[in-house]
Amino acid sequence: MLDAAEGYTTADGRKIGGVLMEMKNITLRFGGVVAIKDISFDIREGEIRAIIGPNGAGKSSMLNVISGFYNPQEGEVWFRGERRPPMKPYQVAQLGIARTFQNIALFEGMTVLDNVMTGRLTQMKTTLLDQAIWWGKAEREETENREKVEKIIDFLEIQSIRKTPVGRLPYGLKKRVELARALAAEPRLLLLDEPMAGMNVEEKEDMSRFILDVNDEFGTTIALIEHDMGVVMDLSDRVVVMDYGKKIGDGTPDEVRSNQDVIDAYLGVAHD
Amino acid sequence: MSDTLIFAMEVTLNGLMAGVLYALVALGFVLIFKASGIFNYAQGVMALFAAMTLVGIMDGQVPFAHLINAIFGTKVHHFGWHVPALAAIALTMLVMIALAWAVNRFVMRFLVNTEPIILFMATIGLAYFLEGFGDLMWGADIKKLDVGLPQGINETIDEVTFGMFGYGFFIDNLDIVASIIAALLVAALVAFSQYTKQGRALRAVADDHQAALSVGISLNFIWVLVWSIAGFVALVAGIMWGAKSGVQFSLSLIALKALPVLMLGGFTSIPGAIVGGLIIGVGEQLFEFLLGPALGGATENWFAYVLALVFLVFRPQGLFGEKIIERV
Ligand SMILES: Nc1ncnc2c1ncn2[C@@H]1O[C@H](COP(=O)(O)OP(=O)(O)OP(=O)(O)O)[C@@H](O)[C@H]1O
Ligand SMILES: [Mg+2]
Numbered sequence: 001m002l003d004a005a006e007g008y009t010t011a012d013g014r015k016i017g018g019v020l021m022e023m024k025n026i027t028l029r030f031g032g033v034v035a036i037k038d039i040s041f042d043i044r045e046g047e048i049r050a051i052i053g054p055n056g057a058g059k060s061s062m063l064n065v066i067s068g069f070y071n072p073q074e075g076e077v078w079f080r081g082e083r084r085p086p087m088k089p090y091q092v093a094q095l096g097i098a099r100t101f102q103n104i105a106l107f108e109g110m111t112v113l114d115n116v117m118t119g120r121l122t123q124m125k126t127t128l129l130d131q132a133i134w135w136g137k138a139e140r141e142e143t144e145n146r147e148k149v150e151k152i153i154d155f156l157e158i159q160s161i162r163k164t165p166v167g168r169l170p171y172g173l174k175k176r177v178e179l180a181r182a183l184a185a186e187p188r189l190l191l192l193d194e195p196m197a198g199m200n201v202e203e204k205e206d207m208s209r210f211i212l213d214v215n216d217e218f219g220t221t222i223a224l225i226e227h228d229m230g231v232v233m234d235l236s237d238r239v240v241v242m243d244y245g246k247k248i249g250d251g252t253p254d255e256v257r258s259n260q261d262v263i264d265a266y267l268g269v270a271h272d
Numbered sequence: 273m274s275d276t277l278i279f280a281m282e283v284t285l286n287g288l289m290a291g292v293l294y295a296l297v298a299l300g301f302v303l304i305f306k307a308s309g310i311f312n313y314a315q316g317v318m319a320l321f322a323a324m325t326l327v328g329i330m331d332g333q334v335p336f337a338h339l340i341n342a343i344f345g346t347k348v349h350h351f352g353w354h355v356p357a358l359a360a361i362a363l364t365m366l367v368m369i370a371l372a373w374a375v376n377r378f379v380m381r382f383l384v385n386t387e388p389i390i391l392f393m394a395t396i397g398l399a400y401f402l403e404g405f406g407d408l409m410w411g412a413d414i415k416k417l418d419v420g421l422p423q424g425i426n427e428t429i430d431e432v433t434f435g436m437f438g439y440g441f442f443i444d445n446l447d448i449v450a451s452i453i454a455a456l457l458v459a460a461l462v463a464f465s466q467y468t469k470q471g472r473a474l475r476a477v478a479d480d481h482q483a484a485l486s487v488g489i490s491l492n493f494i495w496v497l498v499w500s501i502a503g504f505v506a507l508v509a510g511i512m513w514g515a516k517s518g519v520q521f522s523l524s525l526i527a528l529k530a531l532p533v534l535m536l537g538g539f540t541s542i543p544g545a546i547v548g549g550l551i552i553g554v555g556e557q558l559f560e561f562l563l564g565p566a567l568g569g570a571t572e573n574w575f576a577y578v579l580a581l582v583f584l585v586f587r588p589q590g591l592f593g594e595k596i597i598e599r600v
Contacts, residue, residue: 067486069482069485088485088490089485089486090485090488090489090490090491093485093486093487093488094488098486098487099486101482101483101486105480105482105483105486106480106483107475107476107479107480107483107484108479108480109475109478109479110475110476110479114472114475117472118472118473118476118483118484118487118489119487121469121472121473121476121487121488121489122487122488124469126469128468128470128497131468131469131470138468138469141469142467142469181487182486185487185488
């Protein structure tokens with residue numbers, strides 16, 4: 001067991017900090033369906049944490065609990081050493097938790113630039129009244145945020161499509177824009193639901209590189225769901241394995257790979 | 273130049289000015305519809321309510337006077353003061369914001385994720401409620417609204433056109449002022465939605481609720497904002513029409529004029545609302561001028577609807593609306 005306050009050092013020599021987020025005995029039900037059954041785990045400062053498991057295991061549900069889209073019937077959510085009361089998704093976003101969606105949720109009618117700008121909304125402080133009276137102040141804020149956004153756009157190499165309406169982009173680029181929007185919030189915790197699903201090999205490599213770079217350059221803590229075992233093993237520091245709503249494994253990629261329950265769960269189970 | 277052409281020019285000018293007001297009212301609908309999928313049937317009654325409130329505040333009327341007197345046996349009617357027009361307009365706007373908050377808190381909040389038709393019916397209910405509530409608050413009598421807007425024929429235009437064509441155009445000062453204010457407001461609303469943080473949040477909600485939530489937008493805030501904008505548009509429309517033809521029930525029917533505008537311009541398009549408003553404004557006046565006499569007159573009562581219907585057949589999504597392609 002790791003100590004809550006002290007971190008650890010990864011195989012590649014990165015320093016991981018204390019606990020940022022802790023899920024304690026979470027249970028989530030939809031009518032008769034138990035999507036999450038009494039699961040506990042933590043996410044540490046600076047870590048890349050993966051959640052894996054067969055289809056319908058409850059991975060997305062867990063991410064939705066963290067981001068406030070679902071409220072669990074039982075259990076506690078702790079963030080930065082404090083118990084988090086039940087919250088609306090927008091309140092969670094304001095705590096510095098950004099996310100992407102398994103089925104991409106972008107503003108299709110807006111340009112890439114505008115989409116990424118919406119990611120800055122949690123950082124923009126001027127009120128409606130300010131905007132009406134102090135137009136200059138609002139404009140300055142807009143420019144500052146615009147600069148930050150341009151940096152992220154450069155970082156993710158999507159300069160060439162800045163002004164393109166998102167609805168016209170191919171799937172792989174949409175996933176990247178969604179990541180850009182989440183990054184624009186400068187989150188403490190970044191949640192990615194299958195960031196590489198449906199991508200070709202080259203796109204997957206790009207996305208893997210971006211995820212590693214984000215973690216490395218901004219020190220962002222990342223929790224991600226992924227089906228591709230190879231990718232998971234390469235990217236993540238620690239892995240939670242879920243099956244039928246239960247946690248069946250938790251540890252470094254090597255540890256979970258040799259865990260018999262995990263091997264059983266994956267045997268004969270079709271994944272995509 | 274032939275007389276017909278000169279008259280047609282005058283009619284077109286008047287039509288354009290009416291059109292700007294239609295555009296403003298239509299824009300109120302479009303902004304709500306885009307953000308929340310609600311077609312706000314109560315928009316017209318909101319305009320009436322705003323105008324009544326404005327008159328009431330300006331005249332220092334005691335709200336709910338009849339009710340108060342009936343219950344307490346008192347005889348209060350007036351506070352005995354008069355509020356200047358600008359201050360009264362600001363106060364009325366506060367009332368409209370309070371109304372927006374109440375509509376959201378007591379009605380719309382309970383209807384999240386319900387069918388559009390249910391939301392629509394809720395706004396019908398709201399319309400009837402507000403109509404009665406307005407009467408109860410301010411009395412059902414016809415009121416005169418005078419916020420100091422200029423009225424009567426514009427002499428300059430009269431003289432200039434007389435010099436040019438030998439015929440002076442009759443253009444009402446009120447119409448000129450109204451259309452300038454409406455044009456400014458249309459520009460302000462467009463600027464708001466395109467260039468401010470809240471405007472961006474509004475467009476985000478209109479586009480995708482889930483994504484909007486994930487970037488930290490409070491839907492409740494947006495709903496109140498959207499209904500406040502509707503209240504604002506209603507207030508302006510109420511002032512213009514109220515100044516023109518008095519504050520009375522028929523004022524709430526102006527919203528019906530927005531319907532053909534929306535069919536023409538598309539329910540979700542801001543430029544559509546503007547262009548649609550102008551087309552209907554000019555179209556109905558020109559049509560009445562050219563064919564009205566042959567058809568027995570009063571064509572402006574139905575022309576807009578017929579035009580919109582014809583349009584629906586050929587371009588159901590409206591001038592600027594997105595083409596609807598059902599995914600299968
Ligand atoms: N909003 C919901 N309403 C009802 N049931 C739900 C809802 N969301 C998830 N579930 C159910 O909860 C269970 C877990 O679903 P979840 O989406 O979390 O799985 P997952 O591990 O993300 O699967 P996948 O790999 O297919 O994305 C499933 O049985 C699913 O049907
Ligand atoms: Mg999932």
